[in-house]
Amino acid sequence: MPHLYLVDGSSFIFRAYHVLPKLTNKHGEPAGAVYGYVSMLWKLADDLHKADGPTHLAVILDKSEHTFRNELYDQYKAHRPPAPEDLVPQFPMIRDATRAFSLPCIEELGWEADDLIASYAKAALAQGWQVTIVSSDKDLMQLLTEPGIDMLDTMKDRRMGPDTVVEKFGVGPDKLGEVLALMGDSVDNVPGVPGVGPKTAAKLILEHGDVEAVLAAAPMMKPGKLRDNLIEHADMARLSRKLVELACDVPLPDPLDSMELNGIPEAPLRAFLEHHGFKSLLARLGQVADAPVERVEVPGLEPDPPCDHDAYETVTDEAALDRWITVARHQGWVAIDTETTGTDAHRAELVGVSMALHPNLACYIPVAHGGTDMFAEKPVQLDRATVIAKLKPLLEDPSVLKIGHNLKYDLIILGRLGIDVAPYDDTIVMSFDLDAGLHGHGMDELAATHLSHSCIAYKDVTGSGKKQIGFAEVDLKAATRYAAEDADVTLRLWRRLRPRLAYEGATRVYEMVDRPLVAVIAGMERAGIKVDATVLARLSDEFSKQIASLEAEIHGIAGFKFTIGSPKQLGDVLFDKMGIKGGRKGKSGVYSTDVNELERIAADKDSPGREMVVKVLDWRQLSKLKSTYTDALQAQINPETGRVHTSYSLTGAQTGRLSSTDPNLQNIPIRTETGRQIRDAFVAEPGNVILSADYSQIELRLAAHIADVPALREAFEAGEDIHNRTATELFGEVNRDTRGRAKTINFAILYGISRWGLAGRLDVTPDEAQAMIDRYFERFPGISRYIADTLTSAKETGYTTTLFGRKTHFPRIKAPNQNERAGSERAAINAPIQGTSADIIKRAMIRMGPALADAGLHDVRMLLQVHDELVFELPQGDVEAASAVIRRVMETAAQPAVTLTVPLGVEIGVGPSWGAAH
Structure with a gap:
């Protein structure tokens, strides 16, 4: 479940x-608050990382002093002294510090940080998220009425919930606003009622219910100062109630999804700390950050000059465009980038193109600026058709290298306009092939890492939230600075990264595997796959009924209704109400109810909560499949094509595997009936069929080759069932139980599983699991040698390599923290095998198009790649011929670069849908 942390930055x-x-x-600038703020934010990040950390996090700050409350009461906060003189210049530094952590820093004119926090909290709760507010502010405690929200006081290192409010104020969070209104607040100059303190206010609210009821009852109260003050200051009490009320419907400046945590890149933080000279924090960064990388210096490469945004040219006439094209063709390379109306490459429209020839020699060619209103005034710019006609010969010229960053997007945009860009280099792929595992590969992070340059942020030119405009509405000067910078930075990165490929041994994997794949992936994404919306709608309806039925059964077992999706409520039911043993709490004080914990309970036949937990697991699976696939896929069908176009990332998985998003097709359950039902919605066009080609146990085959295990090699060469062979070797016999255990062990060993991990999977004691691991290594000593050699090499060099030379770096493999070190070791054991598997299927994908074309199979289209599987759409009459070509290409994909000692097996299925073919 997503867990959002909202940090009250002002308190820090x-x-x-x-x-x-x-x-x-x-x-020489005052920086004490900056130093302390960075230290506190860093400690918070460390503590949360070690506990049940957040999935999303943002720092919320106050933008201005004047808000709607000042309109209600002009004396609101009037007595608050101005910020200390030496603190004022530190505010912008603190904003920079937040961004140096690559965390959202959110503020909005006209609203207090508390209102933004309340609005984000309510929005997140509405989506079923958990929320933690990092603050001890009493006003924010009003939000603790919801079961999915709590507060974290970092000063006292304690979590706060409704009980804290009762303890402090004598009332629950739902009545706290009433108490705050009566007692007032001298700091914020909320008037309240004179003579009414916290205890009196709580007593009045407990007796009467709310402020209005107290005021209505005042005339009947015992004569005295309290009665008189309540009557005399009734209007101020009512005003105070409005002043303390949190606004929970503020338009969100940034969407919730933008707060997703993806780690804290080192480069921006290091640059910030170096700028200020915070030596002790820099030393700390050296301890927790990625280990230094041994790199060969490329000789003769001089530092580039700083980016000069004023030097960029806006191209608005044909003569200027012709000049840029002529120079690009003459020198033989050009960096390019496109600006569009959106991030969906299959629906976005081209707004402009930028080019760079040398550092600071860059331009922007606008083609659709001026907004979408047909009556809006449009700036002088070239017609899109003219620009495309002039750029097409250059971008397709085989003698001119086109350079891009994440070029796949641009290939799709330009491909829709009839331009087939070739040849090309892609700096995001270069960076990944050189430094996978060391840092991210987005342009901003690479610019900070390699160029010590901070790129203009997109929202700096378009705004954000309700004030955001489309890029087409940005004025040409600002658009040129932003867009031309992208091309300029791309060129600078290329000048840095391209020479390193040869010096650091990455040319082979870049040229033979990843670079050619960019265009192949772009073609697959453009093709998409047809999805039957009626099948999805029917499944959504069926899942809804099953989910409702499971909810009723779970509530029936518990004896009362509760929110199954709330880890806190579920944990309380399982471990407190039902008495299940072995529950573990995180620092938040909430029981863990993650999948591992629930599967542990479900495996215990004697557990009192086993029946409920099995149903909860089913409920979670169905809920996820419904929201992620059967509901979401219907909205993701492109109205123009009637197909779904997933987006593949070549840099999303550290080992080199492709990952997909929008939708993520990697997580559809493979071997369940529910997963097959979802795959049934992916269908062929009339007259066509879907063909699925799946590598059979490729990672085990590669392990047999890489680890040199004769017994496994012989089994694969003879076409034996490998799990049967392992069962025979380990247990002396083959039956359903021993084969199932052998299968688990075969795969678990390759992922560096521990005795405790294997014990959990096989439902045996750790000692029994260790005995199985020892017996496995005794029967297959090559595996044991491979693991030992891989770990030794990884600890010496900091990386592992695949058979094709792909490096995966593991900077934390010597970490002092045992959990971090063990995690890196497990990943390092698997990386050469999984990475080689990824390399092989990528090589098959690269060769597939030419092989099918050579066979005259021009109507066969490769649509999807999911794990070890390729999915095609083709005419029914081409099945036999295509199957032979596809099988041959996949089985020989490693050759001639690598000759394997085991055959690669490919299983092919055909049907009207992906589910039928799989």
């Missing part, structure tokens, strides 16, 4: 300022 800032002495940075 003032706490840091008042706790630390007056410090200055290396430029």
Whole structure:
């Protein structure tokens, strides 16, 4: 379940300022609050990482002092003193610090940070997320009425819920606003009622219910100062109630999904700390950040000059465009980038194209600026058709190298306009092939890492939230600075990364595997696959009924209704109400109910909660499949093509495997009936069929080759069932139980599983699991040698390699933290095998198009790649011929670069749908 942390940045800032002495940075600027803020934010990140950390996080700050509350009461916060003189210049530095952590820093004119926090919290809760507010602010405690929300006081290191409010104020969170209104607030100058403190306010609210009821009852109260004050200051009490009420419907400046945590890249944080000269924090970064990488220096490469945005040219006439094209053709290379109306390459329209020839020699060619309103004034710019006609010969010229970053997107955009870009280099792929595992590969991070340059942010030119405009509405000067910078930075990265390929041994995997794949993936994404919306709608309806039925059964077992999707409520039911033993709590004080914990309970036949847990697992699976696939896929059908166009990332998985999003097709269950039903919705066009070609046990085959295991090689060469062979070797006999255990062990060993991990999977004791591992290594000593050699090499060099030379770096493999170190070791054991598998299927994909064309099978289209499987659509009459070509290409994909000692097996299925063919 997504878990959003909302950090009240102001509390961090003032706490840091008042706790630390007056410090200055290396430029002589006051920086004590900045230093303290960074330290506190860093500690928070560390603590959360070690506990049940967030999936999403943002820092919320106050943008301005004047809000709607000042309109209600002009004396609101009037008595608050101005910020200390030496703190004021630190505010922008603190915003920079937040962004250096690559965390969203959200603020909005006219609203207080509390209102933004309340609005984000309510929006997240509405989507079924958990929310934690990092603050001890009493006003925010009003939000603790919801079961999915709590607060974290980092100063006292404690979690706060409704009980904390009762303990502190004598009422629950639902009545806290009433109490705050009566007692007032001298800091914010909320008037309240004179003479009414927290205890009196709580007593009045407990007796009468709310402020209005207290005021209505005042005339009947015992004569005295309290009665008189309530009557005399009734209007102020009502005003105070409005002032303390949190606005929960503020338009969200940034969407919730933009707050997703994907790690904290080192480069921006290091650059920030170096700028200020925070040496002790830099030393700390050295301890927790990625290990330094041994790199060969490329001789003769001078540093590039700083980016000069004023030097970029806006091209608005044909003569200027012709000049740029002539120079590009003459020198033989050009960096390109496209600006569009959206991020969906299959629906977005071209707004402009940027080009770069040398550092600071870059331009932007607008073609559709001026907004979407037909009456809107449009700037002087070239016609799109003219620009496309002039660029097409250049971008298709085989003598001119086109350079892009994440070029797949641009290939799809330009391909829709009839341009087949070739040849090309892609800097995101270069970076991945050189430094996989060391850092991210987005342009902003690479610019900071390799060029010490901070790129213009997209929202800096378009705005964000309700004020955001489309790129087509950005004025040409700002658009040129942003767009031309993208092309300029891409060129600079290419100049840095391209020479390293040869020096660091990455040319082979780049040229033979990844670079050619960019165009292949772009073609597959453009093709898409047809999805039958009626099948999805029917499945959604069926899943809804099954989910409702499971909910009723779960509530029946519990004896009362509760929110099954709430880990806190579910944990309380399982471990407190039902008495299941072995529950473990995180730092939040909430029981863990992750899949491993639930599967542990489900495997225990004597557990009192086993029946419920099995149903909860089914409920979770169905709920996820419904929301992620049967519901979402219907909205993802492109109205123009009637097909779904997934997006593949060549840099999404550290080992080199492709990953897919929008929709993610990697997570559809493979061997369940429910998964097959979803695959049934992926269908062929009339007259066509779907063909699925799946490598059979490719990772085990590669393990037999790489680890040199004669027994496994012989089994594969003889076409034996490998799990039967393993069962015979380990248990001396083959039956359903021993084969199932052998299968689990075969795959688990390749993932570096521990005795405890295997014990959990096989439902045996750790000692029994260790005995099986020992027996496995005794029967297959090559596997044991492979694991030992791989770990030794990875610890010496910091990386592993595939048979094709793909490096995967493991900077934490020597980490002092045992969990981090063990995780890196497990990944390192698997990386050469899984990475080689990924390389092989990529090589098959690259060769597939030419092989099918040579066979005259021009109507066979490769549509999807999912794990070890390729999915095609083709005419029914081409099945036999295509099957032979596809099988041959896949079985020989490693050759001639690598000759395997085991055959690669390919299973092919055909049917009207993916489910039928799989």
